Amino acid sequence: IxxxxxxxxxxxxxxxxxxxxxxxxxxxxxxxxxAEGRYKIYIIDEVHMLSQGxxxxxxxxxxxxxxxxxxxxxxxxxxxxxxxxxSRCQWFNFRRISxxxxxxxxxxxxxxxxxxxxxxTLNIIARSSTGSMRDAESALDQIIAYCGKDITSQSVREVxxxxxxxxxxxxxxxxxxxxxxxxxxxxxxxxxxGEDASQFIKNLMEYVHNLSLxxxxxxxxxxxxGIFSEDRERLLxxxxxIKLEKLFNIVNYLAEAERKMRYT
Numbered sequence: 001i002x003x004x005x006x007x008x009x010x011x012x013x014x015x016x017x018x019x020x021x022x023x024x025x026x027x028x029x030x031x032x033x034x035a036e037g038r039y040k041i042y043i044i045d046e047v048h049m050l051s052q053g054x055x056x057x058x059x060x061x062x063x064x065x066x067x068x069x070x071x072x073x074x075x076x077x078x079x080x081x082x083x084x085x086x087s088r089c090q091w092f093n094f095r096r097i098s099x100x101x102x103x104x105x106x107x108x109x110x111x112x113x114x115x116x117x118x119x120x121t122l123n124i125i126a127r128s129s130t131g132s133m134r135d136a137e138s139a140l141d142q143i144i145a146y147c148g149k150d151i152t153s154q155s156v157r158e159v160x161x162x163x164x165x166x167x168x169x170x171x172x173x174x175x176x177x178x179x180x181x182x183x184x185x186x187x188x189x190x191x192x193x194g195e196d197a198s199q200f201i202k203n204l205m206e207y208v209h210n211l212s213l214x215x216x217x218x219x220x221x222x223x224x225x226g227i228f229s230e231d232r233e234r235l236l237x238x239x240x241x242i243k244l245e246k247l248f249n250i251v252n253y254l255a256e257a258e259r260k261m262r263y264t
Contacts, residue, residue, distance in 0.1 A: 096131025
């Protein structure tokens, strides 16, 4: 199974095999006994991409499954799966991997690959992965291909399209001081650098979220989130300059802007 050539474990891409015919073909296969082990395992990735007709075709098999067959449905959108299917499944939620664990794995890879990269730069990669080890490793591979062995925080930001924290500090400062022109200048500057507007909003929302935590919880929560000392002190300083109510209003405006960007 680990080496990927077990005849009793089959993985199916639900996105590209989402029709009724694909599921009917699968139903015919499940009647065959396993070749080696006790069970035949069918893994359907992105199962929420199946059509309604495909789900209906699959339902009969789930109602009376052969004793030697186990189905594993993987999805990031369980709410898109019909309740008739969900009610016949055991549901396991996989939590995001902690920032510390991702950092530890990236440090190990960096050591094995003899990379010249500091902890702060690894932290940027780890935070960008939002709890996915696969995304973190994929990002590091992409960065190595672009930068070679010597990797800086600036080059990582360029590859991953991450804007420097200083930009958001300046932008929030402009909002706090009601300096509209300065805020527009910052947006224009990031746009001239080729930064994507939706990515700018997403990163700004994360910054405002951290600023809210700094306002409410002070240092302790920022330590847990793995924010480095210089960024932490800057957040704490700025959090004293703005009211919590105004921060919540900013979050609401950004959420609305992100929603509109998604459908334009």
